[in-house]
Amino acid sequence: MKNKPLDPNQLYKPCNLDHFHFKNTNELEDIEITIGQDRAIDSIQFGLRIKQSGYNIFALAPSGTGKLTTILELVAHESKQLDIASDWCYINNFIEPTKPKAVQFTAGKGKEFQLDIEQLIDELNVAIPAAFDGDEYRSKREEIEEQYRKLELHEINLLRDKALDTHIILAETPTGYAFTPIDDKNNVINTEQFSKLGKSVQKKYQDDILNLQQSLQKLLRQFPFWRKETKRKLQALNREVAALAVNHSIDELKHKYTEYPLVLAYLNDVDADILEHVSDFIPQREQAFPFMETPKETNPFKRYQVNLIVSNAEQKLAPVVYEDHPNYANLLGRIDHQAYMGTLRTDFTMIKPGALHKANGGYLILDARKLLLQPYAWESLKRILQSGEIRIESLERTLSLISTTSLEPEPIPLNLKLILFGDRLIYYILNQYDPEFQDLFKVAADFDDSVIRSNSEQDYARLLATIAKREGLHPLSPQAIARIIEQSSRLTGDAEKLSTHLRSIKDLLIESDYWAKFNGHDVIANSDVQQAIEKKIYRLDRIREKMYENIHRGTVFIDIENKEVGQINALSVLQLGEFSFGQPTRITATTRLGNGKVVDIERETELGGPLHSKGVLILSSFIASRYARTTPFSMTASLVFEQSYGQVEGDSASLAELCVILSSLAEIPLRQNLAITGSINQLGQVQPIGGVNEKIEGFFDICKEQGLTGKQGVIIPDSNINYLMLRWDVVHAAKAGQFHIYAVKTIDQALNLLTNIEPGVSNEKGEYPDTSLNGKIAAQLKLFNTIKQQFIATDRNKTQ
DSSP, X not given: OOOOOOOGGGSOOOOOGGGOOOXXXXXXXXXXXXXXXXXXXXXHHHHHHOOSTTBOEEEEOOTTSSHHHHHHHHHHHHHTTSOOOOEEEEEOOSSOTTSOEEEEEOTTHHHHHHHHHHHHHHHXXXXXXXXHTSHHXXXXXXXXXXXXXXXXXXXXXXXXXXXXXXXXXXXXXXXXXXXXXXXXXXXXXXXXHHHHSOHHHXXXXXXXXXXXXXXXXXXXXXHHHHHHHHHHHHHHHHHHXXXXXXXXXXXXXXXXXXXXXXXXXXXXXXXXXXXXXXGGXXXXXXXXXXGGSOOOOSOGGGGGOOEEEEOOTTOSSOOEEEESSOOHHHHHOEEOOEEETTEEEOOGGGEEOOHHHHHTTSEEEEEHHHHHHSTTHHHHHHHHHHHTEEOOOOHHHHTTOOOSOOOOOOOEEOOOEEEEEEOHHHHHHHHHHOTTHHHHBOEEEEOOSEEESTTTHHHHHHHHHHHHHHTTOOOBOHHHHHHHHHHHHHHHTOTTEEEOOHHHHHHHHHHHHHHHHHTTOSSBOHHHHHHHHHHHHHXXXXXXXXXXXXXXXXSSOOOSSSEETTXXXXXXXXXXXTEEEEEEEEEEEEEEESSSOEEEHHHHTTOBOHHHHHHHHHHHHHHHHHHOSSSOOOEEEEEEETTOOSOBOOSTXXXXXXXXXXHHHHTOOEETTEEEOOEEOTTSBEEOOXXXXXXXXXXXXXXXXXXXXXXXXXXXXXXXGGGOOOOHHHHHHHHTTSSEEEEESBHHHHHHHHHOSOOOOOOTTSOOOTTSHHHHHXXXXXXXXXXXXXXXXXXXXHHO
């Protein structure tokens, strides 16, 4: 069995420059930012166009894939097909001021109505005072007041004449009226004179005065009724005069808004309220003592204002709203309060709209993660979607934390399409654990992380050109485009795919543009792109540098020269933020007579994850099924990742673990100048793993630092060949024969590379040649079984 290293051409898939027929990207036409997202685009278009309730959209993809850009572009296109959304106003409810009424207008009409009401009040502020300042009103008012004065004076005079007939006069005093007796010459009789009169005369005067006082009391009791009647006449006169000033203006508005029944009813209420509060329109004289005056509303005309919460007068399309901070108030709206004389007051003019109001009749876009982080925002949003109406109320009232009287604005009907976007994990968690989620978000738009490279390179070049133009960057040369495409494949970890993670690509373009300016280039060159890649790695690789330093100094044991029994170099990947790198790790194994168990020390110390434990359990099954099918499996093995002090997860080291166990079992040394990665199944087949490029480069860097010998290399699964996009220094080393990449399909091929011993093929009886590697392993297991049987026989003899 002879395994040859991979051809260097298999280690890297370069971009074919023959596909590019331009000098720089300024010659390329723009393209839509979204490429390779046909499934997601089709799903979004379906969700936007279907009108039934519940067909809201959840766009699921990692951040940076351009999903928000795609959504905005598609929604902007679809918004052209919808009518312009309505205007919404809140107006005063004169019967129940705590329950303002909502009025819907066609686009632009709400603003017009608001201005009309403002103009109406301005006109009435002039017309009403003018009407009350006219000669006609004054004469009518004076006539009514004169009638009252004449009536009062007439009745007093009648009583005065009646008193004179009995020689008594009615005199006015500072405290009211008084009756005084007089003599025949009409002179007032004083107290001394009165006492000299006869008893009968005195009694007659007293009786007459008593009767007159009773008549006066009756008359004085009539005065308030006459004053009230006069006041009613004045009020009627005021209403009549005010109506003449008001009705004409309001009738004009009624004629203008005949198609809005709510507006007509409102204008009738305004008309009645103005007539009831006509004094508010008449300038009042200043009080002598203003501090004694009862506080009044600072703006008595505020109750006639129109609170235009949504205006689409300037819009040409249906609204598209992206709410970046979707908390409770920003979504549902709020009711503001104003401090006034030590209290908080509010009214319908302090109602503020939320994103749901602004997007009503169109589209609302929200970040699912931000939405879920806001207290009660998610539950409130679901309640609104289910009820189909937007109800504004404070969060404290919703949670029943306060019981004070507040506004209860009339709910507004909801008619919009909601688009959420977020990570796939958020979608699947909501779908699994929120029973209402499936009823409200029936459309999932799943964005792809990558696109097939073979037929997308030209479109990708146009995409890069479009991003460069939008960001105001230098144009790119074909070589720079090719390098970015190759790096895009590297980001996906697949030589046959291109990344759709637009944020990473955009960042690379911006950084390449910086280095192009730094280097004095008018066009971004291949070298500028490469410099941007290398500089970014340099900014992030401090930890990698320290870890590799520990290996070079011998602090961490990694042997890359000798052959050792029960020892192997496995490969792992460490992800630190957006930077990942490979690192070799020594795995050791010991074997002994036992009961067929493979002891995973990582698992026993709770440092091994479930996937790693699964891979270890597969090893014992493979060994038993291949080498001990007809005999007891009498081996116990122990496995450990040396100098590992953290969690170990994944099964990509199971191939290395199997090789090191078999090495220990057969006492055959393994090459330490070869590192190995791969997953193994129960049939001995090698399965693909992730991070293959980083793993190879990690071991290469260690070997390069200590000196390449031409014998070092890495063993990978054969199924990972198409994923190779190695660094150029690794490819050049492979071309020069200084470093080798081997691909294997089975455990036998891996063992052959590591031991330089033929693994051997079993005969019809399942036996391997004695000199083969498998034969030596089977022989050792047979020896363990023989020893075990001897122990069992000895124990039986002792017990007998």
